[in-house]
């Protein structure tokens with residue numbers, strides 16, 4: 001069975017062991033729990049980075065879990081480091097994002113963050129985040145740009161190099177003990193090729209759930225060209241590196257690992273570079 005997790009990242013189903021139900025029609029309004037009302041439509045005006053939290057907010061809390069599944073691989077004839085990442089939401093409410101644009105001629109959808117309230121209902125916070133349709137690398141769906149950042153430096157170096165992945169399709173991939181999924185793969189799959197004219201799109205990550213980016217997904221790599229191997233390197237991953245979204249704390253947004261990379265293999269030296 002074709003996995004929608006594979007479909008959403010353009011990976012052949014044959015290479016994927018996951019078994020998740022297939023895609024359904026796009027749903028433009030959020031799943032609502034008892035006592036909740038739909039978020040208000042996005043307002044449009046400029047804003048700085050994330051707006052401050054307000055009383056009554058049931059905030060999400062993005063937590064970058066340890067980077068995993070390291071492999072030396074090839075993109076064409078370039079040697080790269082591939083790895084998997086996972087962003088968990090350990091907060092009291094979902095990360096709920098709506099992207100809106102006036103017309104399909106605009107590349108970017110401006111993102112409003114919908115924040116669930118303790119008494120039910122939602123508060124809308126404008127953000128500087130954007131969603132964008134990604135046609136290269138077999139994604140063919142919308143992404144939240146810069147939702148995560150990956151980078152690498154030699155253990156004794158100070159110069160970082162970044163990854164090829166810039167955009168992310170948010171969704172509930174795994175349950176870490178949370179509530180019922182609000183963003184299941186039947187209704188939330190970030191749009192499809194024939195939907196690239198959409199002017200409004202919702203995606204999110206429920207509290208208690210994790211958004212998974214496996215090592216074989218497009219862009220889950222950093223070039224190793226020009227680096228001296230074997231050697232020890234620090235790999236770092238950060239959720240919402242530009243601080244565009246409202247959440248409970250940013251103290252758990254970054255994780256790192258010290259890895260030993262040879263021309264063919266990677267081994268974990270320790271969690272956290274220092």
Ligand SMILES: [Zn+2]
Pocket residue numbers: 008009139141143167168169
């Ligand atoms: Zn994607």
